[in-house]
Ligand SMILES: Cc1ncc(C[n+]2csc(CCOP(=O)(O)OP(=O)(O)O)c2C)c(N)n1
């Protein structure tokens with residue numbers, strides 16, 4: 286069993302079924318990267334910047350529900366990745382982040398590159414630690430992995446000093462233990478929840494990614510239909526229910542709390558599942574719920590329940606299992622009148638539904654219409670389209686669980702790497718990452734990784750030559766403060782110089798097309814779906830629409 290720690294960690298990763306190490310290398314990681322060459326089954330995915338590595342790992346973890354291994358280079362590499370780790374933490378992505386260090390023996394020297402990595406990682410991870418003894422390297426890695434995978438999932442960090450990895454390690458390799466958390470409340474609590482919700486006249490449901498994490502989409506629909514309750518998304522960046530469901534009202538919790546207040550203030554019963562309230566950047570500080578509202582909150586994350594406002598019944602439990610039990614309980618409890626009223630509400634919403642997206646004649650709509658026509662049924666989408674997200678989701682709504690992902694945590698730059706992570710997880714599917722001219726430039730060098738590792742994701746840059754969302758948000762700020770409209774701040778403008786996305790893409794070896802007018806659309810879309818290689822479209826939406834409101838989860 287004796288071998289050096291640098292080999293033992295790779296055996297551990299293999300025992301945990303980890304196929305990829307996403308990263309960017311440095312000298313203090315050279316020992317285990319050298320050892321990695323001797324093993325099959327764990328492929329190093331080279332990225333040219335740590336934000337990209339973290340973004341691909343995040344997309345991969347989201348698409349597989351499995352831990353993703355992210356290797357960073359000491360404090361400087363970790364520093365580069367912090368923004369993306371923040372979004373992974375807010376989005377509950379199970380990332381195992383490792384970084385090298387020169388060695389514990391050099392601690393007192395405080396020499397070049399010395400940094401307190403654990404302190405740097407702590408605010409953006411669930412657990413951050415440093416291994417200092419060669420007898421506990423694998424023990425600590427397995428603990429970190431378990432913590433990453435325990436709901437609420439999230440990134441964990443382990444610093445691995447070179448001298449610890451060079452020392453002889455005799456720890457056995459055994460797979461990490463992942464906890465079962467499909468916990469159901471005792472029957473009397475499920476009964477209580479049903480009592481609180483049954484018979485409501487104006488019920489609403491607020492749901493987030495905890496539903497998709499537990500695979501509870503069908504159970505959610507069942508309960509929402511039983512209650513005839515409008516469903517709002519919050520912290521909703523995956524398919525928690527089919528976006529075309531008539532009871533689905535859209536997303537709250539992005540930018541301005543007054544939007545949420547308007548949605549919840551009349552509700553007499555509220556069911557919150559797999560999310561927290563309220564998630565806006567500028568939430569309202571007072572309690573927007575009715576004073577007599579009966580509020581039931583189900584989540585595996587007790588911290589998020591009643592975090593900001595009291596609830597009537599908080600259940601630390603698995604969303605899927607609890608919703609199923611609640612549906613059964615409601616079945617026995619709802620009166621004939623309750624059922625008739627609920628199905629009346631559902632029918633009314635069904636009648637209100639538009640037949641399809643309203644084409645406004647713009648290039649963006651034309652492109653999306655064509656795309657929706659040519660796309661396979663099981664297309665996978667990463668949505669970082671920001672002000673183009675309204676039309677995007679009208680033409681390509683998230684329908685199938687695990688087939689639509691969007692940004693979380695407000696950190697831009699996840700669109701291109703996120704799509705790469707998803708494509709790596711599902712090589713047989715068509716994956717498109719939609720991003721903006723602004724968002725794409727934080728991580729554009731991800732295209733290099735796409736080519737180097739044959740990851741055939743497609744990319745659409747919704748290029749309006751501006752940080753448009755910032756324009757829209759400042760307009761709201763002016764309105765709230767009675768500041769007369771005037772020119773937007775010049776840093777929000779990206780028109781000068783013009784970003785040449787097709788030339789940039791070609792520089793990384795990715796074929797690309799620029800689309801300026803309607804006539805070019807059909808060919809570009811056909812070309813995009815024509816093979817399984819990375820491909821980019823620079824879609825010049827300059828006069829772009831903001832239909833459907835901004836997806837203003839960024840500030
Ligand atoms: C890492 C990071 N830096 C800056 C911001 C601030 N920010 C929020 S939205 C936005 C503009 C995004 O522009 P673009 O991607 O072109 O989308 P558009 O708003 O034009 O639709 C910026 C810069 C952010 N959210 N994240």
Ligand SMILES: [Mg+2]
Nearest residue numbers: 721722723751
């Ligand atoms: Mg833009």
